[in-house]
Amino acid sequence: MKGALIMCAVSAAVNLVGWLASRHIDRVGLPKRLHDRFVERKPNALPPRMRRIMTNLIGQHLMILIGFTLLEDHIPVAWPGLFTLAVQSVVLLLADDFGFYWGHRLMHRNRTLYRRVHKIHHEAYAPVPIEYFYNHPLEPFIGSIGLMPGLAAVYLIWGNVPLWTFMIYFLWRVGHELVIHSGAWLPTRHLPLVAPMRHHDLHHARPHAGNYGSTLLIWDRVFGTRVPDDRPAPAEARPTA
Numbered sequence: 001m002k003g004a005l006i007m008c009a010v011s012a013a014v015n016l017v018g019w020l021a022s023r024h025i026d027r028v029g030l031p032k033r034l035h036d037r038f039v040e041r042k043p044n045a046l047p048p049r050m051r052r053i054m055t056n057l058i059g060q061h062l063m064i065l066i067g068f069t070l071l072e073d074h075i076p077v078a079w080p081g082l083f084t085l086a087v088q089s090v091v092l093l094l095a096d097d098f099g100f101y102w103g104h105r106l107m108h109r110n111r112t113l114y115r116r117v118h119k120i121h122h123e124a125y126a127p128v129p130i131e132y133f134y135n136h137p138l139e140p141f142i143g144s145i146g147l148m149p150g151l152a153a154v155y156l157i158w159g160n161v162p163l164w165t166f167m168i169y170f171l172w173r174v175g176h177e178l179v180i181h182s183g184a185w186l187p188t189r190h191l192p193l194v195a196p197m198r199h200h201d202l203h204h205a206r207p208h209a210g211n212y213g214s215t216l217l218i219w220d221r222v223f224g225t226r227v228p229d230d231r232p233a234p235a236e237a238r239p240t241a
Helices: 002-028 047-070 082-109 111-116 118-123 129-133 139-143 147-158 163-180 197-205 218-222
Strands: none
Touching (some): 002 047, 002 129, 002 163, 082 118, 082 139, 082 147, 082 163, 082 218, 111 118
């Protein structure tokens, strides 16, 4: 039960930060120096969407409580060691992101799935951070089809899945989702191999063109679905005099 409560607290804290940032952006917009959207956002679009977002978040926390409580014997709270933590996190990241790419691509290529499931998320065509969770209840299950094999691999190799591994992976995954739905020109764009905000913002502006990857750029490049971004960066686009 301890692990379940810790994970719920971590999730609640991260999403609270995302909601506070979203509320500010939705009301007053981004500072000019950070603004980097392909499509302009209408102000005050968030409140009507909060009911769905909150319903999804409550569902997520219930699943965390149930899942971690049932499997607590296999999720030790003890520190696993830095090297083990790093390797396990990379395994989860690669497996989950690869699965997300194909699940996301399927939801765009299959007209029925797009119309009945994924189209809801794209109603937030110029999203704020917390709108990463503005979606159909089925979508998180499709998007996380790679996570289960990743968890299975960690369990088979190490005999358990430490709580620390879950937390680090979760913080990275949700933190990145908040960033790529922010519309903000942030220093995280310099992280090598990691998809920047513009990559996903272009996907929201042109939903069926490509850019189906979430965390890593490699999948869109390897499988030919990368959408070129030829638009100048904000600093380059502004007059200097």
